[in-house]
Amino acid sequence: MTCKSSFVYSKNLLNYHFYADHPFNQIRVRLTKELLKSMNQLHEHSIMNPRMATDEELALFHDRTYIEAVKLASKGELPSSKQADFGLNTDDTPVFEGMHDAAALIVGGTLEAIDAVLQNKVSHALNLSGGLHHGFKRKASGFCVYNDAAVGIQYIREKYNMNVLYIDTDAHHGDGVQWAFYEDPHVCTLSIHETGRYLFPGTGYVNERGITKGYGYSFNIPLDAFTQDESFISIYENAFREIIDFFKPDVLITQNGADAHFLDPLTHLNSSMKIYEQIPLLAHQLAHEYCEGRWIALGGGGYDLWRVVPRAWAQIWKVMNDNQPFTGKLPNDWLLKWQKEAPVTLPTYWHDLEEDIPVIPRKEEIMEKNNQMLEHALSYIKTQRNLK
Amino acid sequence: MLVEKIMKKNVITLSSTATVLEALQLLQEHRIRHIPIIDKEKHVIGIVSDRDVRVASPSILDKQANQQVLKKEIREIMSTPVVTIHPLDFVEDIAKIFYEETFACLPVVREGKLVGIVTEKDMLYTLIQLTGTHMPSSHIELKVPHEPGNLASILAVFGKRKLNITSLLIYPDHEDSNYKIVVIRVQTIHPLPVVKDLQTNGFEVIWPKPLQGAEE
Ligand SMILES: [Zn+2]
Ligand SMILES: [Zn+2]
Numbered sequence: 001m002t003c004k005s006s007f008v009y010s011k012n013l014l015n016y017h018f019y020a021d022h023p024f025n026q027i028r029v030r031l032t033k034e035l036l037k038s039m040n041q042l043h044e045h046s047i048m049n050p051r052m053a054t055d056e057e058l059a060l061f062h063d064r065t066y067i068e069a070v071k072l073a074s075k076g077e078l079p080s081s082k083q084a085d086f087g088l089n090t091d092d093t094p095v096f097e098g099m100h101d102a103a104a105l106i107v108g109g110t111l112e113a114i115d116a117v118l119q120n121k122v123s124h125a126l127n128l129s130g131g132l133h134h135g136f137k138r139k140a141s142g143f144c145v146y147n148d149a150a151v152g153i154q155y156i157r158e159k160y161n162m163n164v165l166y167i168d169t170d171a172h173h174g175d176g177v178q179w180a181f182y183e184d185p186h187v188c189t190l191s192i193h194e195t196g197r198y199l200f201p202g203t204g205y206v207n208e209r210g211i212t213k214g215y216g217y218s219f220n221i222p223l224d225a226f227t228q229d230e231s232f233i234s235i236y237e238n239a240f241r242e243i244i245d246f247f248k249p250d251v252l253i254t255q256n257g258a259d260a261h262f263l264d265p266l267t268h269l270n271s272s273m274k275i276y277e278q279i280p281l282l283a284h285q286l287a288h289e290y291c292e293g294r295w296i297a298l299g300g301g302g303y304d305l306w307r308v309v310p311r312a313w314a315q316i317w318k319v320m321n322d323n324q325p326f327t328g329k330l331p332n333d334w335l336l337k338w339q340k341e342a343p344v345t346l347p348t349y350w351h352d353l354e355e356d357i358p359v360i361p362r363k364e365e366i367m368e369k370n371n372q373m374l375e376h377a378l379s380y381i382k383t384q385r386n387l388k
Numbered sequence: 389m390l391v392e393k394i395m396k397k398n399v400i401t402l403s404s405t406a407t408v409l410e411a412l413q414l415l416q417e418h419r420i421r422h423i424p425i426i427d428k429e430k431h432v433i434g435i436v437s438d439r440d441v442r443v444a445s446p447s448i449l450d451k452q453a454n455q456q457v458l459k460k461e462i463r464e465i466m467s468t469p470v471v472t473i474h475p476l477d478f479v480e481d482i483a484k485i486f487y488e489e490t491f492a493c494l495p496v497v498r499e500g501k502l503v504g505i506v507t508e509k510d511m512l513y514t515l516i517q518l519t520g521t522h523m524p525s526s527h528i529e530l531k532v533p534h535e536p537g538n539l540a541s542i543l544a545v546f547g548k549r550k551l552n553i554t555s556l557l558i559y560p561d562h563e564d565s566n567y568k569i570v571v572i573r574v575q576t577i578h579p580l581p582v583v584k585d586l587q588t589n590g591f592e593v594i595w596p597k598p599l600q601g602a603e604e
Contacts, residue, residue, distance in 0.1 A: 023578055091549060092576050134524065134577070141524050142577035172577065175524060198595055200577040202521030225597075265580060268597065 008127040038331035050109030063138040087140035110148040123293035131300030165249035170257025171267035173204025225268035257300025258312035276312035280319035392475035395504030404463035422493035434466030
């Protein structure tokens with residue numbers, strides 16, 4: 001199986017940069033791109049330039065006052081008394097010069113990816129700089145200024161009038177996207193994440209199901225800390241299959257945050273690379289089964305910049321193109337080049353070595369609890385099915 | 389927090405001469421489980437719950453008997469005397485009443501007159517609000533010696549990083565009475581820097597747990 005796909009890239013996407021030691025760092029996108037090039041799996045003709053999203057496009061989801069505030073802040077002209085209101089200049093989203101342009105380019109990248117797929121130029125498209133799922137209508141949050149996923153989905157609704165299934169496997173709850181479409185029955189969201197009892201943002205409980213006409217179209221499966229591969233993959237497969245069969249979308253958007261890994265410093269799901277092979281494989285398969293292939297994949301979180309994210313994200317592109325994840329050793333030239341920059345020892349293989357994966361006690365209990373959450377989350381589908 | 393902040397002010401009531409049938413209809417129509425019974429001066433003279441009505445009806449199969457029961461006056465089946473509370477009572481104290489007693493509803497009375505109602509469900513909702521998440525935030529849990537000044541030092545650490553605290557909870561450490569557990573929800577996706585500061589200042593952090601990737 002070979003599928004035509006587009007890879008959104010421009011070095012300007014790396015301008016979304018808070019400061020040197022900030023945990024969110026788009027060097028991940030470059031590392032992934034170069035890794036794919038070293039593997040000879042990314043060709044110039046597949047690379048698509050992002051465009052800048054217009055104010056009108058940003059306003060599909062964001063408040064005009066917020067867009068103006070971001071613009072002012074980018075020039076250092078937003079009074080500090082107003083910054084807090086918009087979640088700007090906090091520890092998480094400090095203001096930097098050119099912030100508006102950098103954030104709008106990411107949104108434009110997602111819009112380009114959407115257009116390419118929905119105008120049948122390609123089957124799939126990947127914007128790893130996107131997936132900024134915490135951005136709110138009028139507030140920056142959790143490293144996210146503009147929410148490219150929310151803008152993109154609304155763009156699909158208005159321009160193509162299609163039903164959208166959004167699948168979010170970032171370790172954090174996809175709150176910004178969920179609340180954006182909480183009342184919309186044409187957009188179904190599934191977020192699988194570490195429980196918000198401890199982790200940011202705190203929401204994403206199983207009984208958040210949507211309101212009014214959107215009731216039953218938001219799904220949340222909060223997983224226990226230390227969930228690991230087996231339980232994560234089984235929950236993901238079950239939930240994804242049930243929900244896509246219930247909703248029957250026209251197009252699939254995935255948010256592919258890579259922060260559930262045991263090396264990630266911000267979270268505690270403790271997965272290995274295995275889930276980053278399975279996540280795109282199933283998305284790819286179901287996109288063909290239900291959406292005639294229409295699949296746009298986005299990036300997201302991921303805070304082990306060197307050892308985890310490039311490997312995880314390269315797999316999405318590989319699977320998108322020929323449905324086969326990479327195996328074996330990482331390319332030498334890539335390792336040689338980046339080991340000089342990396343503060344940690346880079347891995348040698350695409351997979352994680354068994355001896356490096358932490359052993360977690362209470363595995364059975366955690367699995368049982370996660371399965372209960374899954375059942376709870378899907379109970380609405382089951383009742384709907386029984387009614388029919 | 390005061391009762392007047394959480395009580396429902398629109399109370400569905402009945403007079404003691406109303407019939408069981410009327411009570412049944414009101415309970416169903418408004419999807420409620422309790423009806424305070426009041427007199428002309430709005431004094432609470434009893435209370436009727438959905439359970440009282442059910443118990444009073446001998447059998448749903450026995451149509452004849454049922455009809456008789458439904459015509460009965462409320463005063464024959466209502467519970468008395470009624471425990472009432474005041475709008476200025478503390479919600480925390482009301483929780484204790486619910487915990488110790490079997491009833492699940494408390495009429496609120498000011499100057500002898502009914503002004504509101506608090507149910508066990510309202511109470512739970514309030515507790516969920518107190519311990520829940522209203523803003524995107526992360527959870528930090530500390531084990532702190534039960535000594536004066538500690539809380540102030542903890543808060544100073546957060547203040548220095550200009551981090552917004554969205555909720556703060558302190559409760560006794562059941563394993564060691566010399567310690568308190570302090571739970572803080574803070575508005576950041578990245579709590580590690582402040583966690584490090586707390587550790588540098590000598591505080592024991594229970595969550596987030598140190599993990600393999602976290603040492604960098
Ligand atoms: Zn394909
Ligand atoms: Zn995340």
